[in-house]
Amino acid sequence: MIKTIMRHEWRSLLLDRTLWFITTLFALLIGYGASNGSAWVAFQQTALTAAQNEERSRYSQAQAELARIEQGGKASSAFTNPRLPSVAASRAGTRYAILPPSPLASLSVGQSDLYPYYFKVSSQSRQTFLNNEEVENPANLLAGRFDLSFVIIYIFPLLILALSYNLLSAEREQGTLQMILSQPVRLRDYVLGKVLVRTLIILSLTFGFSIAGFLISGGTITTAEGFYRLLLWMGTVGVYGAFWFSLAILVNGAGRSSATNALSLAGLWLLFVLLIPSILNLVVSAIHPVPSRIEMIQATRRASTEATTKGSALMARYLEDHPELVTDREVDPNDFVLRTLAIQAETERLVQPVIDHFDQQTFRQQSLIDRWRFLSPAIVAQSTLNDVAGTSFSRYRHFLRLVEDFHQRWRSHFTPLIVRRVELRATDYENFPVFQFKEESQRGLLRRVLIGLFGLLVPVILTGGFGFRVLRRYSIGG
Amino acid sequence: MIKLIARKEFTEMLRDGRFRLAAAIVLVLLLASLLMGGQHYRELKRQHELAQAETREQWLRQPAKNPHSAAHYGVYAFKPRMLPSMLDRGIDSFVGQSVWLEAHKQNEFKYRPAQDSTAVQRFGELTASTVLQLLIPLLIILLSFSTFAGEREQGTLRQLISVGVRQSDLVWGKALGVSGALGLLLLPATIIGVSALLLASGGALPGASLSRLAWMSIGYLLYFGLFIGLSLTVSARASSAQMALVLLLGFWVINGVIAPRAVADIGRRLYPTPSAFSFQQTIDREMQSGPDGHDSADKRTTALRERVLKQYGVDRVEALPINFAGLSLQESEEHGNLIFDRHYGDLWSRFEQQNRLKWWTGLLAPMMAMQSFSMGLAGTDMFHHQDFAAAAESYRRMLIRKMNDDLTYNAVQKDFSYQAQPDLWQTVDEFRYQAPSTRIALIRQRTSLAILATWCLTSLGVAILFARRMKVD
Numbered sequence: 001m002i003k004t005i006m007r008h009e010w011r012s013l014l015l016d017r018t019l020w021f022i023t024t025l026f027a028l029l030i031g032y033g034a035s036n037g038s039a040w041v042a043f044q045q046t047a048l049t050a051a052q053n054e055e056r057s058r059y060s061q062a063q064a065e066l067a068r069i070e071q072g073g074k075a076s077s078a079f080t081n082p083r084l085p086s087v088a089a090s091r092a093g094t095r096y097a098i099l100p101p102s103p104l105a106s107l108s109v110g111q112s113d114l115y116p117y118y119f120k121v122s123s124q125s126r127q128t129f130l131n132n133e134e135v136e137n138p139a140n141l142l143a144g145r146f147d148l149s150f151v152i153i154y155i156f157p158l159l160i161l162a163l164s165y166n167l168l169s170a171e172r173e174q175g176t177l178q179m180i181l182s183q184p185v186r187l188r189d190y191v192l193g194k195v196l197v198r199t200l201i202i203l204s205l206t207f208g209f210s211i212a213g214f215l216i217s218g219g220t221i222t223t224a225e226g227f228y229r230l231l232l233w234m235g236t237v238g239v240y241g242a243f244w245f246s247l248a249i250l251v252n253g254a255g256r257s258s259a260t261n262a263l264s265l266a267g268l269w270l271l272f273v274l275l276i277p278s279i280l281n282l283v284v285s286a287i288h289p290v291p292s293r294i295e296m297i298q299a300t301r302r303a304s305t306e307a308t309t310k311g312s313a314l315m316a317r318y319l320e321d322h323p324e325l326v327t328d329r330e331v332d333p334n335d336f337v338l339r340t341l342a343i344q345a346e347t348e349r350l351v352q353p354v355i356d357h358f359d360q361q362t363f364r365q366q367s368l369i370d371r372w373r374f375l376s377p378a379i380v381a382q383s384t385l386n387d388v389a390g391t392s393f394s395r396y397r398h399f400l401r402l403v404e405d406f407h408q409r410w411r412s413h414f415t416p417l418i419v420r421r422v423e424l425r426a427t428d429y430e431n432f433p434v435f436q437f438k439e440e441s442q443r444g445l446l447r448r449v450l451i452g453l454f455g456l457l458v459p460v461i462l463t464g465g466f467g468f469r470v471l472r473r474y475s476i477g478g
Numbered sequence: 479m480i481k482l483i484a485r486k487e488f489t490e491m492l493r494d495g496r497f498r499l500a501a502a503i504v505l506v507l508l509l510a511s512l513l514m515g516g517q518h519y520r521e522l523k524r525q526h527e528l529a530q531a532e533t534r535e536q537w538l539r540q541p542a543k544n545p546h547s548a549a550h551y552g553v554y555a556f557k558p559r560m561l562p563s564m565l566d567r568g569i570d571s572f573v574g575q576s577v578w579l580e581a582h583k584q585n586e587f588k589y590r591p592a593q594d595s596t597a598v599q600r601f602g603e604l605t606a607s608t609v610l611q612l613l614i615p616l617l618i619i620l621l622s623f624s625t626f627a628g629e630r631e632q633g634t635l636r637q638l639i640s641v642g643v644r645q646s647d648l649v650w651g652k653a654l655g656v657s658g659a660l661g662l663l664l665l666p667a668t669i670i671g672v673s674a675l676l677l678a679s680g681g682a683l684p685g686a687s688l689s690r691l692a693w694m695s696i697g698y699l700l701y702f703g704l705f706i707g708l709s710l711t712v713s714a715r716a717s718s719a720q721m722a723l724v725l726l727l728g729f730w731v732i733n734g735v736i737a738p739r740a741v742a743d744i745g746r747r748l749y750p751t752p753s754a755f756s757f758q759q760t761i762d763r764e765m766q767s768g769p770d771g772h773d774s775a776d777k778r779t780t781a782l783r784e785r786v787l788k789q790y791g792v793d794r795v796e797a798l799p800i801n802f803a804g805l806s807l808q809e810s811e812e813h814g815n816l817i818f819d820r821h822y823g824d825l826w827s828r829f830e831q832q833n834r835l836k837w838w839t840g841l842l843a844p845m846m847a848m849q850s851f852s853m854g855l856a857g858t859d860m861f862h863h864q865d866f867a868a869a870a871e872s873y874r875r876m877l878i879r880k881m882n883d884d885l886t887y888n889a890v891q892k893d894f895s896y897q898a899q900p901d902l903w904q905t906v907d908e909f910r911y912q913a914p915s916t917r918i919a920l921i922r923q924r925t926s927l928a929i930l931a932t933w934c935l936t937s938l939g940v941a942i943l944f945a946r947r948m949k950v951d
Binding site: 032036039043046047050051054110111114115131132133134135136137138139140141142143144145146150154155158162257258259262263266267270273274275277278279280281282284285286290292293294295297298301305358361362365366369373378379382383386392393 | 496500507510511514521522525526529532533536554556568569571572573575576586588589590591592593594595596597598599600601602603604608612616620624719720723724727731735736738739740741742743745746747751752753754755756757759825828829832833836859860863
């Protein structure tokens with residue numbers, strides 16, 4: 001029976017201009033969104049390549065200079081002499097830590113336009129290289145990107161609602177509903193058939209266009225990682241769409257006029273996509289306010305002044321804490337290099353609580369959002385799609401942790417060399433630590449995505465179930 | 479006659495439960511956003527004043543040291559907020575809030591507050607401007623989509639015309655009715671808003687804020703007016719009330735949701751900006767070897783040395799009555815300033831081109847003009863940010879020049895062993911920033927204001943034109 005209904009519905013939709021209009025519009029928007037996303041990924045790739053080239057040419061310059069010095073030449077200045085480990089660790093030999101865009105990055109820009117995606121790691125404190133934001137017109141950041149995930153989160157529901165706000169009300173207003181239901185057709189089956197056809201159309205359009213857009217923009221699904229993430233993406237989009245269909249059934253089931261349905265559904269869209277997120281944002285930042293960066297800047301300054309005045313006293317303590325650095329040579333209290341290291345360590349120790357407080361507050365905000373995001377399927381869809389595309393906070397935090405480890409490794413490689421005043425040779429440059437990005441664990445990702453999917457499925461089942469119950473009491477008379 | 483029609487519309491709307499519900503929601507949201515906006519403003523103002531005083535204190539309390547070390551130590555400049563910013567935060571969450579003013583380079587503003595927020599922020603912040611730009615137009619649509627189309631469906635339109643009501647009276651009456659209902663909402667909102675502003679400012683509204691707020695209100699009234707005109711036009715033309723509603727909702731979505739993002743990405747394509755990496759790399763290269771690659775730092779120093787030696791009629795640096803290192807530092811500072819001016823100038827003019835495109839899109843999607851006008855008067859747009867950045871930069875140049883001059887004229891033959899006494903720090907005035915006047919802000923926004931006014935007048939005019947020729951049934 002449902003098959004017949006679907007076939008009939010399919011024919012009448014084909015004759016309706018609305019469908020064609022919506023299909024064309026949707027194709028255009030998805031195409032535009034996919035091309036914007038891939039333009040951003042290409043932009044990142046170019047910057048990353050330029051950074052890698054810079055590193056390579058800096059290394060070969062340093063090595064050429066070293067070769068010259070080894071053959072008896074003189075270093076031009078102590079500040080740039082590549083033989084000194086302190087110069088290598090903070091200037092000549094610094095390496096880039098790179099967060100490569102994930103296979104699906106072009107589908108959702110997410111937070112990747114706010115967070116840095118590469119750092120020039122040196123032996124100096126982390127704060128000196130962590131502020132590596134991309135140049136961007138702030139008005140553009142405010143508006144956000146027109147990427148595929150924007151089309152999915154904002155516009156996709158509107159197209160679903162445009163196709164289904166008058167699912168039953170239009171037929172009732174035209175009087176065709178009575179005619180149809182005088183046949184041996186159950187209202188429930190009829191609605192189901194109508195919704196299924198629309199779901200098939202909308203989903204095949206979405207999947208078809210997004211995969212096409214993704215492939216055209218140079219994405220690959222041949223890798224296991226890409227394919228796996230694409231499956232999760234489509235699952236999320238499918239369930240998110242189902243939510244909006246179930247909402248349309250529920251509203252139609254209330255038996256009001258088409259205009260009232262349109263108004264109610266527009267109101268619900270506004271509620272879920274604009275109001276709940278912005279209210280939640282307001283509430284979360286009121287409950288766990290992130291301390292001001294202004295205060296952090298000041299704390300850092302205070303700490304460095306304090307450490308500098310303590311100067312030589314710190315040096316003794318620094319050596320006590322690091323016995324491995326003590327050589328048989330006597331320590332000169334005016335040793336500039338050692339003094340700098342000691343002051344740096346003390347400054348970082350003093351500032352650490354302030355930075356920790358920052359991390360705690362952002363983490364608290366994030367966990368509060370993670371819990372309350374289920375209030376709006378739009379937020380769940382946003383966070384899940386960002387996770388799948390690898391442009392969420394969690395992948396960035398994963399990257400930060402790797403950078404932190406690498407920074408430690410970098411310092412422990414160089415500090416002994418600096419203290420012992422080793423003179424570097426060209427071959428030493430090849431043994432400097434190298435940053436390797438390790439993708440976040442698939443299990444962690446899967447867990448987050450599944451929680452998100454679950455958070456979308458529950459409202460689908462609730463509204464859909466309730467909608468079909470309401471249909472039982474549907475009055476088909478005008 | 480107009481009055482009668484207006485009164486009928488007004489009463490009908492007040493009795494409509496949908497309107498009452500929607501109006502209540504809008505009012506609550508407006509209240510919440512104003513209170514939070516006020517608190518946010520007060521908190522930032524407090525932090526700003528503390529930090530500004532502390533950075534000054536740190537500068538003054540430096541021990542005797544070489545002026546060039548003091549120049550490296552530098553000061554921070556923190557961007558102050560204007561009172562109207564509590565209504566519209568504009569780009570404030572997406573630009574750094576402070577800049578370090580130090581020797582040798584013009585730094586970027588660091589720490590965009592949005593980086594410390596969650597991704598939910600990207601759905602938009604709930605501020606008074608969001609409510610005014612997005613929700614009130616929706617309320618207007620809700621109030622007026624069925625004005626003509628509904629009466630036509632019920633057959634009352636034919637009756638009205640038959641008793642000799644002029645169509646233009648009908649338009650004015652209905653527009654007045656909608657405005658009346660809206661006024662009923664906006665009046666308490668304004669009272670709440672003014673009290674929130676008074677609360678935030680600590681009792682008295684400064685004149686500059688007052689004139690900015692007045693102009694902001696004018697902009698918003700034009701914006702509401704154009705939505706009333708547009709809704710009446712569509713209602714007069716549409717075949718049914720349902721059609722009118724769908725068309726108006728479609729326009730609302732394009733205007734408020736799609737246009738801002740679509741235009742941002744078009745702007746990015748038309749006027750691309752360099753990556754941070756290549757921006758920095760170009761500046762570094764030119765600092766090293768001059769813009770054309772033939773003007774290396776060494777060459778410049780040699781040329782300067784020859785010039786100075788000739789000027790003082792001596793044959794070696796040691797014989798100079800001034801300190802050559804100080805002079806050379808200032809020379810390289812000036813060289814750097816030219817490079818910074820050019821590159822930041824290029825970058826900012828790119829941003830400007832992108833933002834101009836947004837204004838002009840206002841002709842199609844009036845929210846783009848409204849947004850820019852509102853931010854412009856709230857002091858939270860790119861223009862105000864750049865004005866502050868330029869003021870901070872010229873302060874930096876003054877400070878560095880003072881330090882270098884001291885080195886040049888007081889450290890003869892001493893070079894880097896020279897130490898300036900702490901009274902030198904006193905000779906550098908404190909950084910005080912004066913935000914642009916309302917007049918300047920308004921001149922900057924003349925295009926967006928003109929676009930809003932054009933929209934408002936045209937849509938009301940077209941509403942009358944269409945109502946005259948509308949089908950009665």
